[in-house]
Amino acid sequence: MTIIGSMNLAAVDLNLLVAFEALIEERHVTRAASRIGLAQPSMSSALRRLRELFDDELFLRTATGMHPTEKALALARPIGAALEHIRGALAPRQGFDPATSKRRFVIAVTDYGDLVVVPALVKRLRREAPGIDLAVRPITDARDAVARLERGELDALVGGHLPDSATGMRRRLIEERFVCIRDAAHAAGSAALSLSDYAALPHALFSAVGGDGLPSAIDSALDAAGLKRRVAITLPHVVAVPFAVAGTDLVATMAERVARRFAAGAGVAVSPLPCKVPAFDIDLLHARRALSDPALRWFTDAIAAAAAP
Template identity: 45%
Template sequence: MDLHGIDLNLLVAFDALMAERSVTRAGARIGRTQPAMSAALTRLRTLLRDELFVRGPTGLQPTPRALDLADPITHALGEIQRALEYTQEFDPSTSTISMNIGLSDHPTFLFLPRLVSVLRQKAPGIALSIRSFTKRDDAITMLDGGEVDITIGVPPTSTGRIISTCLFEERFVCILRSDHPAARAKLDLERFLCLSHLLVSPENERFGVVDVALAKMGLKRRLALTLPQMYAAPALVASSDMIATVMAGVVTTSGHADKLAILQPPLELEPVQFQMSWHRRNDTHPAQRWFRSCIAGAFPDACSGE
């Protein structure tokens, strides 16, 4: 039999007729009028080439064919019902699904330990898989391809199919080794420009946010070292004469803060936002929504302007 031509509503009607043995009561059971149930029974008889139900002294009596179909149809409808209910409910305490996250470097160090701790308490059966990315628009590629469920990093290029929300912001600080002569006084722009600079550039560009700000003033700094690994910067600065302008969270998470002088940059620098992004196709799935709420809960301080 070609299943493409079968109306699921007919199977629901059959199940109700089998339970009630009355067209009127079966219609009331599933919210249909008596004429609608009679029409459904006629269609069922045509589809299955059997009378299915015949009148008896106590109501409709199922034929042998109807009795053969009763248990399989009831079971099938129950499985469909359970499948549909599963899409509406999610129990993290018993779930054994896998979640895939795309993380840039900083969220990996700052946030991942928090998430692992939360999942160990609330959802011990959930498995995590981490994918790293460096270029911000790699997040879009990973989400489009279904490689990850969410990404966390600096904002990717805006696109309607990707939904994003800001999790946290990072302000910039300047770091010098703690016994550097320039660390003894307030860091002004003149002293700043006289120093040798370390540039952290995850995307391997030789023009960072500091250079953009300086260019607006017609100024340039002297770069001594450019590297993509931001967490290498504090250790390098702590053992050299270089200065670096990095996110404050990188310094505190690096384990080298006690060896560094942390100073206010002598120019205006906008904080960096880190966003959680996901594909629109995953927006309403209960497990995905629960997972995103866990991640958002790990960052209680909202981004400014969010």
């Protein structure tokens, strides 16, 4: 039984849950109070009552703001979902017509999302919703991007290895796998690389955060076989990797959809990775308000459709 499900709901003031939602998203008493139209003393009183209700401190004061306890984080998702369902039930039933809508959406994406998902999404918007504007921002700090989503500054995030969000909703878009790329002329007529040949070749590596990006799942697989690779070139943008590999003896490991997008134009050949490395997910994180906002719900569904094979 959940924390909320085990409580006597008749004894719970709905306004306290609204205050909790504002606190979990703002992490600041004064800002949370302003957000829902309360005076700061009233929000402090609401926090005191919430602590009594859930028998937990919920939020601890730190130098960087209010830090939620484990119980507060556990409560965030069910309380947020419950409030959105209530809002949806009470809101006027307004139709949404993508063909005539003038909405603007702001999303943040990783390089993968930019290359694989966004082009198909743009085509869908131009075809079905030409009046909708889309602003795409880069994800340079995943935790900061999640915080911006929770504050309502972003409508959605698209990428791999996105942190969990206490208030957002996650949907898996793509299960992706790694492949190798080599110069097409070097690879012509040759069999797929053996593990020893793969380790012996000089590698080109994409690392958005700088450094050599090691160790990775690739290096762990090589280490298990008693092998080690040399990273000869490290590049800050994934789009540069196939063009750096072309015309050289380099090998690179890339997400399959990205590799195949550039293979012909860059002059590289795609082949299977010669070691077992787990697949990884490309996810969509979006604001919970999509449950009660028909336009945002349509938009997040459009992202999912754009990511479909």
